[in-house]
Amino acid sequence: MDVIDVEELERKRLNLQEQLNKLKTHEERNRLGQYATPTGLATDMLQYAKSLLPSGAPIRFLDPAFGSGAFFSALLRAFPLECINRVTGYEIDEVYIKQVIGLWQGFDLKLNHADFTRASPPESEHERATLLICNPPYVRHHYLSKEDKSRLQARVTRLVNIKLSGLSGLYGYFLCLAHQWMADNCLAGWLIPGEFLDVNYGQQIREYLLSHVTVLRIHRFDAKDLQFSDALISSAIVWFRKTLPSAQHEVEFTGGGTLLAPLVSRFVPLRSLKSNCKWSTYFRNYTKQRSLVSIDEVKSPILSNEYHSISTSREYILSDLFEIKRGVATGANKFFILTDEQVQAYGIAQKFLKPVLPGPRSLSVDEIKADAKGMPLLEKKYFLLSCNLTEEFIKKDDTSLWRYLQIGKECGVHNRYLCRHRTPWYGQEHRPPAPLLCTYMGRQSRERRSPFRFILNQSCATATNVYLLLYPRPWLQEMLHSRPELIRMIWRYLNAIPVPMLVDGGRTYGDGLHKLEPGELGRISVSSLVRELSVTCRRAWVAG
Ligand SMILES: C[S@@+](CC[C@H](N)C(=O)[O-])C[C@H]1O[C@@H](n2cnc3c(N)ncnc32)[C@H](O)[C@@H]1O
Numbered sequence: 001m002d003v004i005d006v007e008e009l010e011r012k013r014l015n016l017q018e019q020l021n022k023l024k025t026h027e028e029r030n031r032l033g034q035y036a037t038p039t040g041l042a043t044d045m046l047q048y049a050k051s052l053l054p055s056g057a058p059i060r061f062l063d064p065a066f067g068s069g070a071f072f073s074a075l076l077r078a079f080p081l082e083c084i085n086r087v088t089g090y091e092i093d094e095v096y097i098k099q100v101i102g103l104w105q106g107f108d109l110k111l112n113h114a115d116f117t118r119a120s121p122p123e124s125e126h127e128r129a130t131l132l133i134c135n136p137p138y139v140r141h142h143y144l145s146k147e148d149k150s151r152l153q154a155r156v157t158r159l160v161n162i163k164l165s166g167l168s169g170l171y172g173y174f175l176c177l178a179h180q181w182m183a184d185n186c187l188a189g190w191l192i193p194g195e196f197l198d199v200n201y202g203q204q205i206r207e208y209l210l211s212h213v214t215v216l217r218i219h220r221f222d223a224k225d226l227q228f229s230d231a232l233i234s235s236a237i238v239w240f241r242k243t244l245p246s247a248q249h250e251v252e253f254t255g256g257g258t259l260l261a262p263l264v265s266r267f268v269p270l271r272s273l274k275s276n277c278k279w280s281t282y283f284r285n286y287t288k289q290r291s292l293v294s295i296d297e298v299k300s301p302i303l304s305n306e307y308h309s310i311s312t313s314r315e316y317i318l319s320d321l322f323e324i325k326r327g328v329a330t331g332a333n334k335f336f337i338l339t340d341e342q343v344q345a346y347g348i349a350q351k352f353l354k355p356v357l358p359g360p361r362s363l364s365v366d367e368i369k370a371d372a373k374g375m376p377l378l379e380k381k382y383f384l385l386s387c388n389l390t391e392e393f394i395k396k397d398d399t400s401l402w403r404y405l406q407i408g409k410e411c412g413v414h415n416r417y418l419c420r421h422r423t424p425w426y427g428q429e430h431r432p433p434a435p436l437l438c439t440y441m442g443r444q445s446r447e448r449r450s451p452f453r454f455i456l457n458q459s460c461a462t463a464t465n466v467y468l469l470l471y472p473r474p475w476l477q478e479m480l481h482s483r484p485e486l487i488r489m490i491w492r493y494l495n496a497i498p499v500p501m502l503v504d505g506g507r508t509y510g511d512g513l514h515k516l517e518p519g520e521l522g523r524i525s526v527s528s529l530v531r532e533l534s535v536t537c538r539r540a541w542v543a544g
Contacts, residue, residue, distance in 0.1 A: 006077045009103075010039060016103055017068045020096060032093055033137025033170060034067065037191060042070040044259040045133055045189050045237065046078035052187055052216070052239070053131065058085045062129035064116040064136065064178055066091040068100050071133045072109065084108075088129070090116040117152055117173055121180035128183035135191040136174035141167050152177075162208055165201035169193070172205050179212060182242040188213070194220050194236040197279040209238065210274055214245040217252040219259050220283050245270055255283035272504050282504065316530040319522030321490075322470040324438075326518055327463040328356075328384065328431045331418030335408050336428070337464070340381045347400040353383035355461040360439040360453065366495070367456045374433075374460035384462060386428040433460045434469035435480075435487050436494070440506075440516040441466070444499070451514040452502050454494040456487065468518055479533075486533065493529045501525075 066089030196202030256263030330336040442451030506516035
């Protein structure tokens with residue numbers, strides 16, 4: 001074939017698509033789900049597919065709902081012609097077929113005028129597709145007859161042993177039936193309505209995605225960013241391979257922006273997806289950006305008298321309420337953290353010691369009470385050695401501390417990484433006691449479902465970096481000053497956050513260890529807590 005002008009072809013296709021749209025009433029297009037993919041989106045999808053395929057690999061392409069060929073056109077723009085071995089399309093509408101055939105004359109395209117859901121799949125592996133891209137007809141179940149539903153359900157059950165709900169749109173049947181058309185490891189990209197992520201009748205589609213293929217990525221467009229100028233549906237693109245997933249497999253969830261430049265991204269372990277029937281939470285509870293809400297905006301609805309102005313639609317995240325910091329990294333806990341007995345034995349003066357909490361494993365309670373001096377009421381007392389005086393000064397002024405520091409030097413503590421990089425080597429980071437702490441590393445067990453604990457700290461003890469410390473933002477601090485009991489309400493709320501929300505907000509290691517970094521904890525949604533706080537404050541304000 002002569003050199004082809006792919007851009008010119010796309011222009012012609014768009015003209016043809018426009019004519020086709022004009023030939024049909026809205027009702028007719030609705031019945032066949034005729035909503036063409038915009039050029040930019042089709043281009044992105046084929047570019048993305050290219051990034052997932054080995055370069056130069058021969059392609060057997062299938063579009064089960066061909067329309068005027070938006071994806072075929074994008075395929076020609078994305079891949080060299082010599083890589084495209086075979087192209088197959090299905091289109092039910094005769095009007096389309098008649099018009100479209102002329103456009104693609106001269107191309108080795110097998111465009112079938114047939115109902116894809118009734119077509120017979122290829123029998124041999126080498127005839128099956130290696131790349132399938134589809135924008136299936138968005139035909140809602142109301143438009144499917146009872147007989148059609150029964151036929152489609154039976155066919156899907158025979159093929160993948162899943163019975164799709166009678167409420168499922170035609171796209172669900174397309175997705176499952178295409179299974180037989182894909183060669184092993186075939187890459188598939190499906191542009192479908194985002195509803196399947198959450199709705200009950202999407203359950204079987206999610207089941208198919210979890211058990212029959214390996215989902216690589218799900219991109220959901222912003223609900224306000226409608227991909228089709230002529231249809232009010234929010235869209236998602238599901239990418240998968242026809243191969244079974246490994247137990248450790250993680251699915252990438254991306255949202256907003258474009259397929260090639262999403263605004264948010266996160267990886268979710270497959271096992272979390274299996275236990276969660278609201279997949280849209282994976283787009284909601286995570287944002288790469290800091291909260292778009294400024295602290296003043298959070299403050300105003302709660303503290304001002306304009307309580308009615310609190311936005312019920314706005315998302316608040318934990319870092320809107322707290323500054324979250326990792327606890328003190330001492331560089332050598334064994335040396336810098338002393339028990340009561342060690343303090344006595346070395347004669348270290350109280351002014352160089354700060355009460356510090358034991359690690360989570362030695363902390364059997366979730367609420368730390370304090371004596372009149374603020375000392376934690378715990379079985380064992382621990383102190384953090386903290387001093388910023390120079391060694392010369394200490395040598396002259398405090399022989400006990402001086403001797404203790406010499407012991408540290410003899411053991412090489414001063415040469416340890418953190419100590420070497422700070423002055424003086426025994427100086428500690430400033431971490432005042434925090435009213436709330438979070439144990440950010442842990443495993444789920446029979447006794448404790450959540451790997452994380454939120455600790456209410458009423459003492460003046462600080463904590464090391466086995467905890468995350470939650471410091472109230474100034475506005476919250478101000479509120480707690482006048483309503484100290486609210487900290488308990490916040491603590492209860494945090495401990496009641498559903499486990500999957502916390503686990504999915506963080507990361508999970510192969511051995512089942514869950515971890516939450518400060519930023520990840522800060523991004524946990526706490527909108528209902530903010531509303532609860534505002535209501536509580538409003539009541540107090542009304543009561544005078
Ligand atoms: C959403 S459009 C997508 C068209 C094109 N692939 C694109 O992305 O622009 C779906 C197409 O599938 C066709 N269609 C509807 N039901 C079909 C069926 N049962 N079998 C094959 N094609 C069907 C419609 O006529 C329509 O052209």
